[in-house]
Amino acid sequence: MAFTDRALLALGALAGLLGVAASAAAAHVAGADSLKTAAQFLLFHAPAIIAVTTLSAAGLTHRTATRIAAAALVLGLGLFCGDLSLRALHGSPLFPMAAPIGGVVLMAGWLLAGVGALLPARG
Template identity: 75%
Template sequence: MSLGLPDRILLALGALAGLLGVAASAAAAHIQGADSLKTAAQFLLFHAPAVIGLVALTGTGATHRLLTRVAASALVLGLALFSGDLSLRALHGIPLFPMAAPTGGFLLMGGWLLTAVAALIPVRR
């Protein structure tokens, strides 16, 4: 089964998360006291394969397609908020916006919960 545009966008965003995770890891290695940048990099690198895997699952039909897409989208948005906020604070000393990191963290947890639910809902064939 071929991937539609929403899945291709999620796949590209998952790959971008991996790229940014590598870049943030490299930057953190050269910045004194960049623990929050290291955390942002770890979150990006841990979740990038998860997003890519969820897109692959939508293509196979092994999980509920819409719910799996929503789960992947929640992970992508959560990463943008959580890692974006930590990175901006580490590199420029400013937050993305108030409560961005906690909001992103909740979205990440929600994305994982939705992944579990998508795995448990029977797929109609």
């Protein structure tokens, strides 16, 4: 398995860890709806990142498209969940428009995952 795939798998696992941590933190912070949303997004996308990366590494999908899809999911999560979490915990954004940009990158990641599934896998 290539280093890129191992890194993406590790980042998917990190997303799961951060999702559990954010869920726990949200249980102890008053009015933490945005932190709960961030936790849900992390927990929903962690297995998707791991699955897309595994499919790519196994050669079952178009390798480049699905690697880019997994990377887009990681980047989108960082922007979207990072912004929501910072707002909930510190009252300040990551940067202006970080959450909407992250959401668009997440949607692009899902689109690329579909494209990677439809494109022929290289032998």
